[in-house]
Amino acid sequence: MEFFTLKDFNLKNKTVAVRVDLNLPYDSRNKRLSENARLKAHIETIKKLHEEGAKIVLLAHQGRKGKDDFISLEKHTELLNKYLDSVGFLEFREELKRIKEMKAGDIILLDNTRFYEDEKIEKNIEEHSESELVKSLAPLIDYFVLDAFSVVHRCHASVVGFSRLKPCIAGHVFERELKELQKFSKKLESSKSCFILGGAKPKEPIKLMKRWGEKDIVFPVTGVISLLFLIAKGYDLGHTEKFLHDKGYIQYLDEAKILLEKLGKKIILPVDLAIENENNRVEISVEELPSEKQILDIGKETIKNYNKIVQDSEFVCVKGPAGVYENENFQLGTYDIFSMLGENSLVGGGNTTDALGKLGIDFNKLGYVSLGGGSFVDFLVGKKLPGIKALEKSFEKFKD
Ligand code: 3PG
Numbered sequence: 193m194e195f196f197t198l199k200d201f202n203l204k205n206k207t208v209a210v211r212v213d214l215n216l217p218y219d220s221r222n223k224r225l226s227e228n229a230r231l232k233a234h235i236e237t238i239k240k241l242h243e244e245g246a247k248i249v250l251l252a253h254q255g256r257k258g259k260d261d262f263i264s265l266e267k268h269t270e271l272l273n274k275y276l277d278s279v280g281f282l283e284f285r286e287e288l289k290r291i292k293e294m295k296a297g298d299i300i301l302l303d304n305t306r307f308y309e310d311e312k313i314e315k316n317i318e319e320h321s322e323s324e325l326v327k328s329l330a331p332l333i334d335y336f337v338l339d340a341f342s343v344v345h346r347c348h349a350s351v352v353g354f355s356r357l358k359p360c361i362a363g364h365v366f367e368r369e370l371k372e373l374q375k376f377s378k379k380l381e382s383s384k385s386c387f388i389l390g391g392a393k394p395k396e397p398i399k400l401m402k403r404w405g406e407k408d409i410v411f412p413v414t415g416v417i418s419l420l421f422l423i424a425k426g427y428d429l430g431h432t433e434k435f436l437h438d439k440g441y442i443q444y445l446d447e448a449k450i451l452l453e454k455l456g457k458k459i460i461l462p463v464d465l466a467i468e469n470e471n472n473r474v475e476i477s478v479e480e481l482p483s484e485k486q487i488l489d490i491g492k493e494t495i496k497n498y499n500k501i502v503q504d505s506e507f508v509c510v511k512g513p514a515g516v517y518e519n520e521n522f523q524l525g526t527y528d529i530f531s532m533l534g535e536n537s538l539v540g541g542g543n544t545t546d547a548l549g550k551l552g553i554d555f556n557k558l559g560y561v562s563l564g565g566g567s568f569v570d571f572l573v574g575k576k577l578p579g580i581k582a583l584e585k586s587f588e589k590f591k592d
Pocket residue numbers: 213215255256342343346542564565566567
């Protein structure tokens with residue numbers, strides 16, 4: 193892999209578009225954004241570019257069209273201004289020409305890149321250079337910096353579109369993330385490991401088990417994927433099965449069955465669960481299923497079993513919270529699993545990282561905490577990532 197890094201350029205007085213990831217947790221009831229580790233990491237890159245005297249144009253997205261969190265980035269500008277000097281905000285199109293008036297050290301955030309209809313449409317890297325955002329911004333900038341590793345799995349205009357128009361450079365967050373993920377995935381490959389998989393998106397644990405199932409790895413499971421495996425094993429979950437149907441998660445049941453058949457004892461299932469009863473946490477053994485209450489966490493016996501597996505493993509990877517950590521009564525599984533981890537661990541996933549922050553876990557006691565969600569998973573399953581490909585193409589084109 194060969195690409196430009198920030199060490200290769202003097203950016204003083206240069207206009208630099210920097211793709212960051214400000215896709216923050218947003219509560220639409222009180223219209224509040226929460227800060228997260230990604231925001232803080234990008235702030236460090238922006239500060240360095242500011243000190244160097246670059247004119248900084250920030251590009252970022254928030255949410256997905258049709259969802260409550262698909263909002264303008266005006267609020268994000270307020271958050272950035274808590275840490276940086278007078279960040280300006282520009283809506284697209286008409287206002288873009290104001291970039292020409294920027295001075296060394298100025299910082300401007302452009303509005304949500306996904307407000308452009310063609311940001312996300314299916315196109316290859318080259319075709320994205322024709323996208324509206326890229327075409328209008330490229331003549332106004334000297335360089336493009338891809339700081340957000342957490343979007344490299346997206347072949348979107350604001351991630352890949354500048355590669356044949358401008359030198360595209362890997363930012364500090366990107367570089368660190370790639371280096372650490374390469375290092376830690378080697379450990380996963382060569383050690384007796386366990387992969388604790390949970391969260392609300394069953395598709396991701398399934399991808400990871402398919403990729404890593406052949407290795408010397410066991411998979412203690414939590415979250416939605418553990419519920420699917422329990423059904424696959426023949427348990428009747430009662431009320432929670434309706435939830436799995438309503439959310440569409442049940443479509444992954446067949447894949448869960450196939451994996452269970454293939455990996456057998458390597459998949460370790462919960463032996464007890466926490467359900468919600470009149471706003472309280474009540475623990476039941478899986479043998480007491482079905483329950484007419486919602487399952488929201490793993491139970492204490494399961495936590496003990498998983499702790500033993502973690503202590504017996506040379507390396508531990510965690511993706512996905514174990515339960516509904518947003519509710520205090522159901523934080524235990526997630527908190528206790530994080531508390532088991534030490535320097536021989538890799539933790540990743542958007543919600544997982546947010547959970548670490550919310551539960552006050554010290555990132556420094558862990559091996560590495562990836563800021564990626566889908567990109568973390570796609571990297572670990574060995575997919576070619578469009579963001580990395582775009583940096584490589586740009587290097588080839590501009591290296592001379
Ligand atoms: C993330 O939150 O993982 C990234 O910002 C990518 O967001 P997306 O999954 O909506 O593309």
